[in-house]
Amino acid sequence: MKFWEELLVQLQTNDRVYLLTVIQNQGSSPGRxxxxxLISSSxxxxxxxxxxxxxxxxVEELKEHLQQTTTSIFSRRLIHQGRGTFGSGMICSGEQTVIAHPLDKSHLSWVQTILDSLKKNKPKTILLSPTHIGFSETEIPSQYSSQWQDDTNWQFKEQIGFQNTLYIIGGGHVGLAVSELFQKLNFHIVVFDNRDQLNTLEQNRYAQHKEVIDYASVSEYLKEGNDRYVVIMTNKxxxxxxxxxxxxxxxFKFIxxxxxxxxxxxxxxxxxNEGFTKTELAKVSAPIGIAIKSQTPEEIAVSIAAQIIQIKNANL
Structure with missing residues (x-):
């Protein structure tokens, strides 16, 4: 969300801004x-x-473009091998295709729509093409979809307002530390506890939603799905x-x-003894987190984040 907020501010205060997006990558390219x-005219x-x-x-090339009277959409294929006109000079090898879109104040409503979708956690599909920047009514099965034939025939779609959701059951000190870290990882964070006036729950400004509930009905508050992660850390x-x-x-994707x-x-x-099978219990990660001898709530949060990131990115 922070990126789109920055883009909105720059469009409000500058005449023109270039929006750069990596739409394809192969091999070990640093850009995914x-x-x-974004690069503004300032x-x-x-x-x-x-x-x-x-x-x-x-970036230096685009800064020069922004000083010209007109700008246009263009693509650039960056090759990370050796040192050439568009070679990175880096040891890693790979390729990435970057699209640069010139934006101005006429695109303010487009950016605002994106921000509204993110704040409400409601999916919307961005559409980028050689001649158009807008939204698509077509749903896509994953976060990104790209098609490329050449510089004049390509399309990139991105689903926004659709975030991985982390349910934290237990709003204590560890829950607070986990919320802070996962906010930086762009998760939609929901925290539940069964204690009224819990100081750490009241102090939690990182979660998008906090609620005191009866744990006996906890399942009514969680939505199932392959983008839903659950961490249980109550006080007893x-x-x-x-x-x-x-x-x-x-x-759930993870519990x-x-x-x-x-x-x-x-x-x-x-x-x-209550009837749950070993197979069902095997789906649960317990003790949660990567084994790094965590001691403090912050260290525990890091170990949990490492494990969930590993699972989230397993098929990328």
Missing amino acids: KGFKM GYIYGSIGGGVMEYEL YTDDKLVLSKLLRKQ GVLGSVAKLKTMWEVLQ
Whole structure:
């Protein structure tokens, strides 16, 4: 969201802005599909399309374009091998295709629509082409879709306002640290707790939604899906078990429980006695997080983030 907010401000204060978007990448290119950068006529730069020499050279070229009377949409294929006109001079090898769109104040409503969709977490598909920048009514199965034949025949679609959602069950100190970190990772964050006037829940300014609920009805508050992640970290064993028992047979991308090995071993035995199978329990990550000997809430948040990022990006 921060990128689009910056773009809105620059369009409000500058005559023209170039929007750069990586629409394709291959190999070990530093810029990945969907990476964005803006360059304003005042020289302000925000975002990145991969960094390094290739980014610097393209930025300098576009700065010159912005000083001209007219600008146009154009594409650039960046090759990361050796040192050439558009080679990055970097050791890594790969290719990426970058599209540069000139924007002005006439595009303010377009950017505002994107921001509204992100704030409401409602999907909308951006459409970029050699002659058009707007929205498409066509739904796409993944976040990005691109087609490329040549400089005059290509199309790029991006679904925005559709974020990975992290449900945090337990609004204590760890829940607060997890919320702060995952906000920076652009997750839609929802926090639930069953305690009224909990100071850490009240202090949590990172979550898009916070609510005090009865854990017995927790399943009514969570939407299933392949973009939904659940972390259970209540303040006591009985609540952890209750929440897990309500969510275990739901479909989420990830579900994990915070706790000691001994506590979780006992929980697993109780849940099996209640009728849950070993196969069902095997879907749960417990103890949650990458094993890095985390001690503080912030370190625990890092270990959880590393695990969820690994799962989220497994097929990229």
